Amino acid sequence: MQEILMLDPIFVSRLWGGERIKEHFGYQIQDSNIGECWAISAHKNGDCKIKNGLLKGNTLSSVYSEHRELFGNSKDPVFPLLTKIIDASDDLSIQVHPDDEFAKEVENDLGKTECWYIIDCNDDARIVYGHNAGTREELNQMLDNGEWESLMNSIPIKPGDFFYVPAGTVHAICKGTLILETQQSSDTTYRIYDYDRVDENGIKRQLHFDKAKSVISVDKTEKSPNPTTFVQENCVRTVYVASEFFTVEKWIIDGPFNMESSNYKLFSVLNGTGTINGSEISKGDHFILTSAASSIELDGNLELIVSFV
Known part of the structure; x- marks a missing residue:
């Protein structure tokens, strides 16, 4: 049996992406505005291929399906984890992810609890992590009124910081940040606010206001437990x-x-x-x-x- 599965990353252009992933890791890629490197993924929206050994050329999802003995005979129906590198040369949208129960019922996907390790960032870099509303009613009122500055909890970051981001946590990775993200194998994101940006065709990206309201937690989110x-x-x-x-x-x-x-x-x-x-x-x-x-x-x-x- 094959001990090591080396993965071919998948690089994804994003409106807020840049050159930092390519420059930091020396990847030989031509595309610009790379926002995400799907580094270890068996998700249908980015299924990495094996690049070594007898299983070379197979997708990770097919290897997981056909060689479950390589994964401790896992009972998880799909490969459960996903590793990304994210380059935010501009602010990502303010967003939230559903938990497993909501995501399976509404999106036919896993929920998305994730965490971030800050690889590098600008001196003035920050993230949005949690919100300042005390009740569900106050939260919905502030969302409806677009009170983004007072609602969102913005905190400074530095290289080496780590944040645990449970499903239901309002969050945003902000400009000048390079992170490694470990997450459930899900691609379900509900955008709450995207700064009224438009794409190259002058079209604003879709928001998911009603779904977001349904999944945002009003419990105070604490920073990850002490390492x-x-x-x-x-x-x-x-x-x-x-x-x-x-x-x-x-x-x-x-x-x-x-x-x-x-x-x-x-x-x-x-x-x-x-x-x-x-x-x-x-x-x-x-x-x-x-x-x-x-x-x-x-x-x-x-x-x-x-x-x-």
Whole structure:
């Protein structure tokens, strides 16, 4: 069985995209205004292909469907996670995502709880994270009146920050920000406000006001739980979140590091070069270490984001 599935990322142009993904990771892509790199994805709207080994050329969704033993014989009907790199050279829309129950009933999709690791950002960069309404009635009134400045909670960010964004959280990634996003495998987003922008044809993007009102939480959203750091031989592991949807960690490797592995894990290389189980890896690589591997053997100087169910 194949231990490592190296993924070919899918690059998506967006109205608010730019050149930062290409420049930061050195990807050889010609398109401009790249807003998203779907780095590890089996979603129908961006299904990555395997680029190594016996399964080369197959989509991740087909490998998950036909070789469930590589994923610990997972009972999830679809591959449950999705890793993106997002370049916001302009503000993203103010938006919200539904939970599983609403999304399955209305959109035939998973809900979308996500989290953000800030790779890089401008000195004055901020995000919208949560809102200031105290009740459902106050929330709806402020939405109906377009009181965006007073409603939205805007906070400053810096590289290395991490935010957990449960479904129902009003949020927006703002300009000057490069992030790695780990999320449920969903592409359902409800735009609340898009700054009255128009596309190249002079058309405003669709808003989803009524659906958004139905799913916005009025509970106060707190920043992600405090990270926990473990120092092991040649590895500093920081656990950012361990929720019902995913666990997300950062590993900083300096030399050989070995550990047992009981299930598949998703890796994104943020910096450095090295090897994993004998395969060379470097900055910008994204891959899955499958359940065929009983151990993880890393070596080199590496900064990795690791996620798993």
